[in-house]
Amino acid sequence: MGCDGGTIPKRHELVKGPKKVEKVDKSAELVAKWKYCVLSQEKLRRPIVACELGRLYNKDAIIEYLLDKTAERPNTEAVVHIRGIKDIKELNLTDNPEWEGERRTAKGDRYEGHCGMFICPVVGLEMNGKHRFVYLQTCGCVFSDRAMKEVKTEICHKCGESFKYEDIVVLNGCKEEIEKLREKMEERRARVKTKKSKKSKAAETVSTPSEPKDDAQSQQVDVAEESSLPNGGESDQSGLDGPSGPSGSSTSSKDINTSKNSTSxxxxxxxxxxxxxxxxxxxxxxxxxxxxxxxxxxxxxxxxF
Structure with a gap:
């Protein structure tokens, strides 16, 4: 059956070779990373936050995830390392004046795939995935890697806050860069744990020697109260008589000492x-x-008497 009319089948029609690997469109991948939230897969809108691995999220999506981690959500594997609000940083972004977004009427005469919503405030490069961008963990300001290399300083170009080289995090980096950032994150968390353990031990050592001192003070107070009980009546009488008693003579220190000796x-x-x-x-x-x-x-x- 088939091949009627003198048709001759070719080899690729009869022999099935290995399937070709589907290639991902790079432009679509860049749009997904730089314009959509990793967790909710919705368009990025302010306020935008980034994690210690350089991924972009909508802040409301992260808050919903932290409030209810049991809910079924897609892409939860990408936010397993986020334990709380302290693990994310709100970004201080600079708007792109050429970005029109939804305000522009879609006529189909312009391709907006590579037009970024934000730009670098120093160099003016668009944040669309073609250029490497970083953010500072101290203040959250975002710059292009080119601006950080050309203007070498330890003060933020936008807000003027000081930072260190360790505070620079690459946004949407490659696999090698993400692995390096993960190692830094684990080291930073280990340091925080050691600091907390040292503080707790120091607090315990400070509190333990104070307890016997308190006990000794309480015992001294009890002994003083017991010793003052027999002299209570005499002290009251002396307080009532005052310096000028019925005989008109004032009590001297010798009389007080003799009364203490008699009551011992x-x-x-x-x-x-x-x-x-x-x-x-x-x-x-x-x-x-x-x-x-x-x-x-x-x-x-x-x-x-």
């Missing part, structure tokens, strides 16, 4: 004093009387 738990006879000094007090053996010497109505200690 330790007996005077137990102190290492001379017998002449101990005999002055009624607790001495010489002051004691026998039953024959004392009358019935006299107490053991003949104090008269």
């Amino acid at each position: 738990k330790r007996s005077i006879q137990e102190m290492e004093k001379s017998e002449a000094f101990k005999s002055l007090f009624t607790t001495h053996s010489s002051a004691k009387r026998t039953k024959a010497q004392t009358s019935n109505w006299v107490t053991h200690t003949p104090y008269h």
Whole structure:
């Protein structure tokens, strides 16, 4: 069947060779990277943010992803490294005056695929994928790589904020550049972890020795309160009498010391004093009387009130 009328089939019609690899249109790939969000696949619109790997996103799409990571969304593999708002940076972009966007009526007489929405504020190159662009993690300003090489400085060309070479991140770089940025990101996060661990250890070492000091202070306060309890009545009476008591004489420091000694738990006879000094007090053996010497109505200690 077939080949009627004297037709002769050719070799490529009968023999099936290997399938050709489909080539991706480079212009379409560039438009997808520089004009559409990596996560939501929607057109980029302000505010636009970038991650530490140099990919572009719409800020509202990233916030929705962080609020609900369980929701089914396409291209979630591209944002696995984003843990929070601190892992992204809002870009300070310069608008392209030639970009008309939706304001221009589509007539089909102009190809806008390579026309960028933003430009470099120093050189004026369009950010459309043909030229290499970078952004600074300190301030978020975006410049072309040519401007950074021609004007070598450690101060931002747009806002004047200082930066370091480590703060420069390439936007939509190749695979090798993305791998280098990933290594830098992991190193930076490891440094932050070590700093936090050191701070926590320092806080623990500061808090631990303060605890025994507090205990010692509390014990001293308790001892002071206990020692002040027996003298409470006397101190109140002395405060009420004042400097001019009923007898008109002021209390001296010696009287206070003697009252403290009398109220102490330790007996005077137990102190290492001379017998002449101990005999002055009624607790001495010489002051004691026998039953024959004392009358019935006299107490053991003949104090008269």
